[in-house]
Amino acid sequence: MKHAFPQVGAGQIVGLFGGSFDPPHRGHVHVTLEAMKAFGLDRVWWLVSPGNPLKERGPAPMAQRMAAAQAMMRHPRVEVTDIEARLGTRATADTIRRLRALYPQVRFVWLMGADNLAQFHQWQDWRYIMDVVPIGVVARPGERISARMSPAARTYRKWRLDGQARHLLGQAQAPAWCFVNAPMIDLSSTGLRAQGEWIAQEASLSGR
Numbered sequence: 001m002k003h004a005f006p007q008v009g010a011g012q013i014v015g016l017f018g019g020s021f022d023p024p025h026r027g028h029v030h031v032t033l034e035a036m037k038a039f040g041l042d043r044v045w046w047l048v049s050p051g052n053p054l055k056e057r058g059p060a061p062m063a064q065r066m067a068a069a070q071a072m073m074r075h076p077r078v079e080v081t082d083i084e085a086r087l088g089t090r091a092t093a094d095t096i097r098r099l100r101a102l103y104p105q106v107r108f109v110w111l112m113g114a115d116n117l118a119q120f121h122q123w124q125d126w127r128y129i130m131d132v133v134p135i136g137v138v139a140r141p142g143e144r145i146s147a148r149m150s151p152a153a154r155t156y157r158k159w160r161l162d163g164q165a166r167h168l169l170g171q172a173q174a175p176a177w178c179f180v181n182a183p184m185i186d187l188s189s190t191g192l193r194a195q196g197e198w199i200a201q202e203a204s205l206s207g208r
């Protein structure tokens with residue numbers, strides 16, 4: 001039986017990779033695999049968001065994005081979930097509060113691309129997030145400098161783990177964050193939407 005909430009053993013390190021996934025693309029898969037390897041994660045959960053609080057445009061319907069994400073990300077240690085819709089949370093800080101209460105034995109790590117670190121100080125309760133979960137940031141084309149110079153990176157510069165210690169991030173006590181310069185993939189959902197690739201990609205994933 002498929003459980004509504006992912007099952008995970010005590011003591012496991014779970015990377016939370018939140019996104020609109022509108023549509024999902026190979027960049028998301030790449031970040032997931034790089035992060036799993038770099039930060040010593042046991043599992044990654046893709047949190048398909050009901051809607052980014054900072055984006056005005058609402059995403060495509062959840063069922064469509066979930067189906068496409070499940071087809072795109074097939075890996076035994078990665079789970080694609082609509083848990084935020086089930087919990088009724090949208091802001092990441094609220095999701096993390098709820099997940100920590102639901103899974104007290106699990107160590108969560110928040111994962112994101114460098115563009116989100118550049119904007120992180122605009123997120124609701126962003127300091128709470130920094131203070132309770134380690135954060136793994138993966139390089140994204142064109143975003144290296146803006147991320148490193150961002151208010152969040154500067155405020156928390158003392159707690160940045162050196163790249164060489166990245167495999168310790170999953171076990172680190174927050175605040176702790178790490179930026180990895182993995183090889184980058186220059187893909188975005190915006191670009192795919194502009195090319196009308198959403199429909200084409202969905203059709204090819206579902207074998208139509």
Ligand SMILES: Nc1ncnc2c1ncn2[C@@H]1O[C@H](COP(=O)(O)OP(=O)(O)OP(=O)(O)O)[C@@H](O)[C@H]1O
Pocket residue numbers: 018019020021022027028031111112113114115116138139140141184185186187188189190191
């Ligand atoms: N090519 C990429 N390289 C690194 N990180 C990425 C890449 N694409 C997406 N991400 C990260 O994946 C997470 C989810 O991103 P999202 O679903 O918004 O995709 P996106 O391509 O950024 O979409 P959009 O163009 O609509 O903003 C974010 O943390 C984002 O930084």
Ligand SMILES: O=C(O)c1ccc[n+]([C@@H]2O[C@H](COP(=O)([O-])O)[C@@H](O)[C@H]2O)c1
Pocket residue numbers: 017018019020021047049051052053054055090091092093116122123124
């Ligand atoms: O909590 C916030 O205020 C907040 C603001 C912007 C983005 N987020 C989260 O960041 C993740 C990436 O969002 P997106 O739209 O860039 O894929 C997704 O899980 C969003 O819910 C969260």
